[in-house]
Amino acid sequence: MSDPGQDLITITQRPPTVFADGHGAWLIDEGGKRYLDLIQGWAVNSLGHSPGLITQALLAQSQRLLNPSPAYYNRPLLDLAGRLVAISCFDRVFLASSGAEANEGAVKLARRWGSRRRGGAHEIVGFEQAFHGRTLAMMSASGKPGWGDIYAPMPAGFAKARLNDIASVERALTPRTAAVMIELVQGEAGVVVADPGFVRELRALTAERGVLLIADEVQTGIGRCGHAFAYEHYGIEPDVMTLAKGLGGGVPLAALLCKEEFNCFEPGDQGGTFAGNPLMAAVGLAVVNEVCRPGFLAGVRARAEQLSVGLQSLARELALVGERGLGLLRALVLPADVAPAVVAAAQALEPVGLLLNAPRPHLIRLMPALNVSEAELGEGLALLRQALNEVLR
Missing domain, CATH: 3.40.640.10 (Type I PLP-dependent aspartate aminotransferase-like (Major domain))
Known part of the structure; x- marks a missing residue:
C-alpha cells in the first residue's frame, strides 16, 4: 500500500490506515472497518470521539x-x-x-x-x-x-x-x-x-x-x-x-x-x-x-477497577509480568520486547480492530475514554487477548 502521508514532513512511523469517522469509543477508517480505540489520542478524548x-x-x-x-x-x-x-x-x-x-x-x-x-x-x-x-x-x-x-x-x-x-x-x-x-x-x-x-x-x-x-x-x-x-x-x-x-x-x-x-x-x-x-x-x-461531576468520577473509578482486574487476569492466563497504573491510565507489562507486534496484531484483527499504544518495547499502554462502557471495556480485553495470543503463542 502506498504511503498516504507522502506530502507530510516525517515525524513518526504511522500505519497506512486513514481514519474518517469517530464516535465514542470507536474509530472508522476510510474502508469502513471499525476499531475499538483504547488510546483516544493519548488520553486526549476524555469523552470519546465526537461527543x-x-x-x-x-x-x-x-x-x-x-x-x-x-x-x-x-x-x-x-x-x-x-x-x-x-x-x-x-x-x-x-x-x-x-x-x-x-x-x-x-x-x-x-x-x-x-x-x-x-x-x-x-x-x-x-x-x-x-x-x-x-x-x-x-x-x-x-x-x-x-x-x-x-x-x-x-x-x-x-x-x-x-x-x-x-x-x-x-x-x-x-x-x-x-x-x-x-x-x-x-x-x-x-x-x-x-x-x-x-x-x-x-x-x-x-x-x-x-x-x-x-x-x-x-x-x-x-x-x-x-x-x-x-x-x-x-x-x-x-x-x-x-x-x-x-x-x-x-x-x-x-x-x-x-x-x-x-x-x-x-x-x-x-x-x-x-x-x-x-x-x-x-x-x-x-x-x-x-x-468533574461526582457521579461521573465514580464511574471512572469503576471502569478503572474493571480494566485493572481484566489486565491482571490476562497476565495470569498468559504468564505476563503484570499490570500497573492509576485510574484509566494503565499498562500491561509483557515478558519480552513484543509490544509493537501486539499493537500491529490488534489493529489488524478482523472484523473489528483494536487500537493500543506501546510506549516501551515490552509494555502496552491503555487510555480509554473516561465514559467507556463496561461492555466496551470487556470487548477490548477480549480483543487484546486475541492479539496477545497471536504474538506470544
Missing part, C-alpha cells in the same frame, strides 16, 4: 465569538478559569493550547518567582524518564534518554533526580533551585506511578527548602486517575499545576494554574495569540463540567 457535548459547545460559541485577542476578556475564558479554581487548590489560571506550552509557562513562572524571591534561583529539578513536551526547553526538562543530543546545544538549568528516591532529590537541590517538576504518573515512561510516601516526602522537602512543587498533570488531570486531579489521590497540594490533553476533550487547550502567592508575572511576561480564546475555552468548560 455531542463538544459539538454543541463548538457550534454555539463559533456563532458568537472566536478570538477577540488575549488583550481582552471574554466570557468563556473567565468561566473556565473560575471553574478550575473552584474545583482545585489553586487561585489563578492561564489558558494555553498545548501541554508543552503550559509546562513552559510553569518553568517561566518558577524562574520569575525565583528571580524575585530566591535571589535569582532558576534551576528546575525534574526526573529521569519524565516527559514534559517537545519544545527545546521541555525536552531539556524531560528525562527521556537521548533527547539531549538531537538538537544540541540544549537549554540549561534542568537537573534530574530519580522518581521514588527522595535522597536523589535532596542531592539535586541547590541554592539555585527554583522548583521541582513531577509527573505523578510518568505516562511515556510506561505508566510509572509515583509512590504516595515519596510524594508526601517530596511535598515536605520542597516546602522546607522553599522551592516550588510543580505537578505536570497534562496526562493525569481532568478525571483520568479517578479524581479531578491526580494530586488528590496523594493528599498533597502542589504550588503550580499544568493541564492539557483531557481538558479540551479533543481540541487544543491547556492550562497553567498557581496559588496566589506565586502569581508573579508582569504584563507582557507571558501570553500567546490563542491564549484563552473563547472557542476552546467554551469546550473546556463543557468538558470540565461533565467530567
